[in-house]
Amino acid sequence: xSTEVGVTSTPAAATPETEDLRRLIGLVEHxxxxxxxxxxxxxxLVWTVGNATQTAHFLESAFGLRLEAYSGPxxxxxxHKAFVLRSGGVRFVxxxxxxxxxxLVAHHDLHxxxxxxxxxxxxxxxxxxxxxxxxxxxxxxxxxDETDEFGTVRSAAIATYGDTRHTLVDRSRxxxxxxxxxxxxxxxxxxxxxxxxRIFQAxxxxxxxxxxxRMDHWVEFYRRVMGFENMAEFVGDDIATDYSALMSKxxxxxxxxxxxxxxxxxxxxxxxxIDEYLEFYRGPGVQHxxxxxxxxxxxxxxxxxxxxxFLDTPDSYYEDPxxxxxxxxxxxxxxELQRRGILVDRDxxxxxxxxxxxxxxxxxxxxxxxxxxxxxxxxxxxxFKALFQAIExxxxxxxxx
Numbered sequence: 001x002s003t004e005v006g007v008t009s010t011p012a013a014a015t016p017e018t019e020d021l022r023r024l025i026g027l028v029e030h031x032x033x034x035x036x037x038x039x040x041x042x043x044x045l046v047w048t049v050g051n052a053t054q055t056a057h058f059l060e061s062a063f064g065l066r067l068e069a070y071s072g073p074x075x076x077x078x079x080h081k082a083f084v085l086r087s088g089g090v091r092f093v094x095x096x097x098x099x100x101x102x103x104l105v106a107h108h109d110l111h112x113x114x115x116x117x118x119x120x121x122x123x124x125x126x127x128x129x130x131x132x133x134x135x136x137x138x139x140x141x142x143x144x145d146e147t148d149e150f151g152t153v154r155s156a157a158i159a160t161y162g163d164t165r166h167t168l169v170d171r172s173r174x175x176x177x178x179x180x181x182x183x184x185x186x187x188x189x190x191x192x193x194x195x196x197x198r199i200f201q202a203x204x205x206x207x208x209x210x211x212x213x214r215m216d217h218w219v220e221f222y223r224r225v226m227g228f229e230n231m232a233e234f235v236g237d238d239i240a241t242d243y244s245a246l247m248s249k250x251x252x253x254x255x256x257x258x259x260x261x262x263x264x265x266x267x268x269x270x271x272x273x274i275d276e277y278l279e280f281y282r283g284p285g286v287q288h289x290x291x292x293x294x295x296x297x298x299x300x301x302x303x304x305x306x307x308x309x310f311l312d313t314p315d316s317y318y319e320d321p322x323x324x325x326x327x328x329x330x331x332x333x334x335x336e337l338q339r340r341g342i343l344v345d346r347d348x349x350x351x352x353x354x355x356x357x358x359x360x361x362x363x364x365x366x367x368x369x370x371x372x373x374x375x376x377x378x379x380x381x382x383x384f385k386a387l388f389q390a391i392e393x394x395x396x397x398x399x400x401x
Contacts, residue, residue, distance in 0.1 A: 016201050024292040025204045026377040030255035036131045037227040039253040042203050043169040044091040046117035048107050052096030056083035062306040064199040069177035070185035084178045088201035113361040115286040119167040129156045137225045150176030161210050162284030199299045200291035204371050205259035209277045210284040215264035222251040246274045280363040288367045296353045296372040300340045309358045313341040350375020
């Protein structure tokens with residue numbers, strides 16, 4: 001068992017090295033020079049929430065992220081507070097309105113807590129924007145520089161599904177804590193004795209839910225505008241239960257550092273999880289974030305100890321002889337996975353372990369997945385039916401199935 005997730009001397013914010021990323025998220029070789037829209041990786045997931053102060057504390061105390069930068073009235077930002085939190089290569093920016101007239105208020109009134117910006121790090125903002133504009137993207141913010149005593153950040157932004165955007169960031173000339181206008185900040189929160197230095201190390205993928213009939217539109221958008229490749233497709237019985245169904249396709253950057261599964265509902269007897277999301281989020285948006293960990297057993301134990309709830313998996317899942325025959329030997333006894341509710345799937349490249357928490361917001365919208373890869377480049381196709389049945393049980397308890 002890897003000890004990387006355990007208590008070590010490695011800083012909590014340390015970004016995984018390339019070899020670690022190959023193991024954690026399935027990074028592949030890619031010639032960025034031949035890519036018209038090269039993406040280095042994730043820059044940040046930017047949230048708009050109703051109370052950034054409380055959400056930042058929740059992410060730090062329950063999920064083990066660590067505060068590293070801040071912007072707010074004390075720094076001259078009269079519009080909103082923004083907290084920058086890190087865990088390995090995962091960076092969240094949590095924003096909440098201070099000024100009642102802030103545009104964040106209207107966004108939150110409509111959507112509730114959620115991710116408004118999937119910011120991506122790129123080596124050449126202007127090159128990417130020129131390509132995107134030529135191929136039909138809506139440019140929301142033109143390329144521009146922001147400078148302070150730590151250097152210069154160049155960025156721009158394009159629109160994607162719903163009210164979500166992609167800010168493209170080149171921070172190669174910047175050494176500050178996050179962006180100009182932010183100051184380095186640490187909280188006074190003290191983790192429990194024996195808590196892991198970090199629970200997860202990287203973002204594996206970010207899932208977007210879109211309206212019926214729009215999935216292929218956005219798959220084509222990422223292919224045409226950002227040069228992403230089609231990585232996987234799940235339709236029909238792959239991704240249906242007796243009551244609900246959805247369709248999903250996955251697009252990825254050339255190096256597979258950034259992966260976007262895109263879901264749309266499919267006709268069925270009852271409302272799918274995608275229908276529920278679209279209703280409560282009031283449109284398309286980010287449904288869940290998959291967080292890569294090197295030790296999912298410790299991660300689940302730690303999060304449960306902090307009160308995080310996960311979807312339940314029935315004992316029959318683990319007792320199925322076909323499952324046991326298909327998955328073969330994995331690093332932990334099936335009984336240990338069963339005790340925690342962790343799902344396991346195997347494909348031609350290896351296997352993965354995964355688990356999904358319940359929505360972390362008041363609305364049944366955004367949630368996290370934990371994933372531990374052992375060679376597998378997939379998304380747990382063999383677990384889809386068990387997962388969706390678990391989600392349906394939660395929907396039924398909310399009266400939304």
